[in-house]
Amino acid sequence: MNKNKEFLSGTLNTIILALLKEHGKMYGYEICSSAKEKTNNAIILTEGAIYPALHKLEKKGIIESSKQLINGRTRKYYEIRKAHLDTVDEKVQTLYDFTTLIQALLKPSL
Amino acid sequence: MKWIYNILRISGLKNQELLEEYFDHYTSEYEYLLEQGDSEELAHSKVVDAISKLDVKTINFEYFKLKHKNKLIMSSTFTFLFAAVIFVFGNFDEPPSIAPVEMSGHSITSGYGERMHPTEKVKKLHRGIDIRGKLGTTVMATSSGIVKDAGYDKLNGYFVEIQHDAIYTTRYHHLSKIDVQKDDQVKKGEKIGEIGSSGLSTAPHLHYEVLEKGKNVDPALFLKV
Incomplete structure (x- = not known):
């Protein structure tokens, strides 16, 4: 169903961090729908993968969470800790460069 | 929600x-x-x-x-x-995850919850769901487990009760025929009996219950539609 799955496993953290960097505070569902929107439904971050990943990033201290009561239910928001904003930039840039390299590799040479 | x-x-x-x-x-x-x-x-x-x-x-x-x-x-x-x-x-067993009868051609005629009892004419909690079906239709175990009890009583007719794990138990009532005995091991999807109208019942149907830690829950939550 989701044929991009195998390529996503190594990059999920960086994708999440890039989205958080762009939007500031986000909750899980918002991260999923924002990835869907940006890629026209081509890349689907599944809820089964995203929440454990968020919790790991929080445990590592890269992001922090806060809770809000919305329509009678608790919503958990995540944001990047200030101290880590630069490392996140670096990470995103590294992945970006990497994808450019992969493109060069995959393109048949003339 | x-x-x-x-x-x-x-x-x-x-x-x-x-x-x-x-x-x-x-x-x-x-x-x-x-x-x-x-x-x-x-x-x-x-x-x-x-x-x-x-x-x-x-x-x-x-x-x-x-x-x-x-x-x-x-x-x-x-x-x-x-x-x-x-x-x-x-070792975690799955909770009941299939329907106890082939659902094509069968309909749930009475859902879980409070209802007017069809024969006693008083409001009572309906502890399971009723699935209408022809006499003799195969009834299957909805998850693997051990037959905790099987037999006959006036109210429930021929019945089977299966313990699936530490949490889940399922019950099947009003059967016309029972294919298992107490302490038998059954696999998910295995035939345990046939639909009937035994006990306090007015027409052939299966009364199916799911218990979570001994308490009745709505079996519809476990039916894959």
Whole structure:
């Protein structure tokens, strides 16, 4: 169903961090729908993968969470800790460069 | 949207915080689907379907690793714990996950909850669901387990009760024929009897109950539509 799955496993953290960097505070569902929107439904971050990943990033201290009561239910928001904003930039840039390299590799040479 | 919470709780998610987060997730999805113009029924079935695809075992395991990471690394019993976790999680039986009869051509004629009792004419909690079916239709075990009880009584007619794991038990009433005995092992989908009208019943149907830790819950939550 989701044929991009195998390529996503190594990059999920960086994708999440890039989205958080762009939007500031986000909750899980918002991260999923924002990835869907940006890629026209081509890349689907599944809820089964995203929440454990968020919790790991929080445990590592890269992001922090806060809770809000919305329509009678608790919503958990995540944001990047200030101290880590630069490392996140670096990470995103590294992945970006990497994808450019992969493109060069995959393109048949003339 | 209490039903979303209930389905998630039953799915076996162990961590309360994660449960609440998934509750918010699927409720948001449900609200989004309604906004997009889906009927409540369609949105409901889409959400139920999405939750059923959630790999709860892996999530629980990931979470366990996360929580105990530092301890695990430091401890020399790492391998032991790891094996214990595999053992514990590997032995978790699935909750009942199929319909007790082939649902094509059969309909649920009475759902779970309070209703006027058809023969006693008083309001009573209906502890299960009734599925109308022809006399002799195969009734199957909805998950693997051990037959806790099988026999006859005036009220329930020929009945079978199956214990699936520490949490789940299912009951099948008003059968015309029983194919299993007490203490038999049964596999998911195995025939345990046939639809009938024995006991206090007016027409051939299967009365099916699901119990979670001894308490009745709505079996419809476990039927894959």
